[in-house]
Amino acid sequence: MAASIDALTSSTLKCLREGWWNDDFTEFLTETLRPRPGNRILDVGCGEGTAEVRIARLHVSQIRLIGVDLMIERVMVARHQTAAHNQRVGFTTADACHLPFRDDVFDSTFCVAVLQHIGDVDAAVGEFARVTTAGGRVLAVEPDNRARYWYSATAAGVKAFEMSARFFAALAAARGDVTDAAVGPRLPALFARHGIEPLDVRLFPVSQTRLGMPPGAVWARRRASVEHAIEQAPTEAVRALGREYLGVLTAYAAEATNAGSAFVEIQNTMLFATVGQKTG
Ligand SMILES: C[S@@+](CC[C@H](N)C(=O)[O-])C[C@H]1O[C@@H](n2cnc3c(N)ncnc32)[C@H](O)[C@@H]1O
Incomplete structure (x- = not known):
């Protein structure tokens, strides 16, 4: 619901995806991640599996989606939500700053509305770079909650x-919240610092x-x-x-x-x- 972006009730877009995650956004996500048969794609901070369910509806075949989240409750909901879809998905608990994967194992890595929750964004982006294969896509979608x-x-x-x-x-x-609510526009610089060449920045207004x-x-x-x-x-x-x-x-x-x-x-x-x- 659009009401979910109400600045009078929250200073951030935290957990308010219903206001903006529409079909255009899902299409953008899949076009950007460029899934090919056999690809392994990592969703960091997958929450309740929104991305996995939406991507499943597009019937992109033969990809393997792996979602990780800090909270076991969300991982369990994500498993439940995706169970009905005929899709190769897996979920586990993990911290974005210490991903439990070897180097260069994912064809693409992405996160949506996650880095705004994390104190050490630099460490998380470093992990995205480490686990993604050379030439692979990295995508981070984050708000600038101060630009209201x-x-x-x-x-x-x-x-x-x-x-x-x-x-x-x-x-x-x-x-003592040390997270950066305005992390969105800082991401190209953070990417470049970790050997991820910034290719594009796309804005999604939420009104x-x-x-x-x-x-x-x-x-x-x-x-x-x-x-x-x-x-x-x-x-x-x-x-x-x-x-x-x-x-x-x-x-x-x-x-x-x-x-x-x-x-x-x-x-x-x-x-x-x-x-x-x-x-x-
Ligand atoms: C706003 S929700 C977004 C969920 C999902 N990406 C989506 O857009 O539907 C943020 C998620 O990030 C997770 N999260 C926060 N800090 C994390 C961390 N350090 N490592 C992994 N996940 C984290 C939270 O548990 C939560 O599920």
């Missing part, structure tokens, strides 16, 4: 967006427009997300900021109601797909 466009017809809407950014940044800092007063469920979802985040906050300073933000959200809902059919809210953010080729 926001328009709201009301003053409280503008303030709510600012407060959301402040609150979620303070929450991440208080938790959402609301015209007319949003229904009550939207405001309830926004409040619930922020309240949940406040509960998780480790310091009173961050919790206080969260409560201040909730007050602004209340004002925003009231202004949106008053604006009625003239209300408009626009959000946009960007995914960067960086395509590279392992030099040999």
Whole structure:
């Protein structure tokens, strides 16, 4: 659902793939990975197997897909989801920074929305290069979560967006989160450092427009997300900021109601797909 990119409830696109993973994206993925019969393709941070299921629907035959993820629960769901498809897939748990594979064993390696979760992105990209064969493709699709466009017809809407950014940044800092939410555009440089020649960068915009007063469920979802985040906050300073933000959200809902059919809210953010080729 497009609502999943809501900047008022999350500072990142983490786990929000439903908003942008459409057929065009799957086609881009398969064209970029160039699967040939007999190829072995590695999906790092495969999650619940979205890529494997979507690629299976394209009936690309005789490839071997291997998905790895840090979380055993996701690996188990991925196994279950792909069981119905007549496809050669395998899943295992592994850390992107320490892949349990020999050098040069994959024809292509890719990740989608994974490096934004990882502290040591350099180590992960180094592993992608190590396990990919010379001439093989490496693809990383990651957002720049800080490059968010926001328009709201009301003053409280503008303030709510600012407060959301402040609150979620303070929450991440208080938790000691060292991940880079804006990793997308840095990938060509990271690729080059590890012997992966950058070939292309493709942008996938992710947008959402609301015209007319949003229904009550939207405001309830926004409040619930922020309240949940406040509960998780480790310091009173961050919790206080969260409560201040909730007050602004209340004002925003009231202004949106008053604006009625003239209300408009626009959000946009960007995914960067960086395509590279392992030099040999
Ligand atoms: C946003 S989800 C994306 C899942 C999948 N690539 C997709 O697009 O549907 C990010 C995934 O990365 C995994 N992950 C995070 N850190 C990881 C690491 N160090 N090594 C392997 N997987 C990791 C998470 O467990 C999660 O399943």
